[in-house]
Amino acid sequence: MKPTIRFRYRKFKSVLLYALCGLSALLAVVPLVLIFYHTLSLGLSAINLDFFIELPKPVGETGGGLANAIVGTLILVGLGSLVSLPVGLMAGMYLSEHGNNPFGATVRFLTDVLNGVPSIVTGVVAYTLVVIPMKHFSAYAGGVALGILMIPTITRTTEEMLRIVPQSLREAALALGIPRWKTTFRIVLTTASGGVITGILLAVARAAGETAPLLFTALNNRFWQTDLSQPMASLTVFIYNYGVSPFSDWIAQAWAGALVLMTMILVLSMAVRIATRSRFGRGT
């Protein structure tokens, strides 16, 4: 008798704990659904054409939009890409093609370290490096901060993608008498270009959603600004400033900003996902 009861208990425990595992998966999906639901329902009610083409209105006036912030985010991410693309691509090529040595291992480790540095700390560093010498906040400082954040992602995906390229392809090219650098640049990099672009897009998506490193580098701006040495608006900083403000109109616009930001990022990462899946058969 006893073994049966014991066995039933163990069976029951097995089923129960598996049910708990299923429940935790369900629990994880709940906040996701709620965040999407609230952003969509609260954001949609404040979105209209003005939101995309108008400047922010002064306190007390309703309406207006965040056109300058949307453009500002694009400019800042563009600056960040200018900073991070050369470093990330070249360092990635070095790590994959010449990096099997202690120096390569050190750089690889430091890239991972850099990846774990909180974005607000990156902002502080950009402040000391750019804002203090220039004596005022600027789009350049924001671009540097975002660039530093983007470097590790680009470096590591470039390296991993170049490593996937079969060794025989390199050997074939070298056997034809093509110099090694040309092989790396024209054959290896081209073969891996899909994966490399994926990494870049992931870095761009991450940078576009960053707020903390911009708070005291690019600051914010309520007007159109094309001078990169001046403070620059960004969608994320506007969402923050409007979100903590006491005005219901601004709060509604913060939700609308969140919706636009989420749409931008989701479209980007969705495109990345589809591209990666069809190319490599599995996500990274």
Next chain:
Amino acid sequence: MTDNRQHRPQTRSLNIGDELFKNLTRFFAALILVLVVLMAYEMAVQSRLTWNKFGLSFLVRSVWDPVQENYGALPFIYGTLVSSFLALLIALPLSIGIAVFLSELAPPWLERPVSFFVELLAGIPSIVYGIWGFFVMVPWIRSAVEPALSSALGSLPLFRGAPYGVGMLSAGIILSIMILPIIASISRDVLRAVPRAQKEAALALGSTRWEATRIAISYARSGILGGAILGLGRALGETMAVTMVIGNRPTISASLFEPGYTMASVLANEFTEATSDMYLSVLIEIALVLFIITIVVNSFARLLVWTVTRRSTQGHT
């Protein structure tokens, strides 16, 4: 990971283009090294005023009085550690549950979308978590969670006090949602890397499916631990979402209902207001402390994940 390319014939290096290109790429790789060193150096230099005045005692002082120029970092270090560990406490069991569900239980048609949802969670920007936390989650915690907790467990000092909504508890919960994807996806990967023979052996000895899973979990535990610490590292440096829900008050209190402050959020809130050199250097010193803590935590986590995934394939997290 092959070493083939190290055995290149020597004549190759005679090509000037090759040498140039190799050195050019090496230069950019070295830039990353320089960058990390420069970051530490810049913060150390810019915070020397604080270092000269308070020294190491800065880390254990709990006063925060910008008017009197009297500073201590303890409330922020405390807030950062408590909110992050609280997040880990909530997220770790859930993540292991999700990982088991994804790697053992779910049929492919269910596993794919759930994996996708969990990864979507990782893609939501911090600021969106922030406004969602502030406008949706905090009111719910204030009206439902905190009263329930204090009536059930009110005898503990942890759950005492008025339900503000904003506070350590809210920060821990929002952080747990944010670090869940990273811990879950790493745990799933290391669970999948467990050799089938491990579980089959357990099943052959008459264990139930769950008991076999437990053996798989204990086989993968150092990888799961690595994922957890990586998640912790993420939580320590998380800024916007925490800033919006933690209440931003530099006090140390036993109750999780009370507002707190973290290192990242004091930077976010006060950096642009820092008018004196001293104030600025104090904030930069806090950034340096945060930098060092996250580097230590992340290095440890990387080491753990690396030793585990190295056994199976070239793992990348």
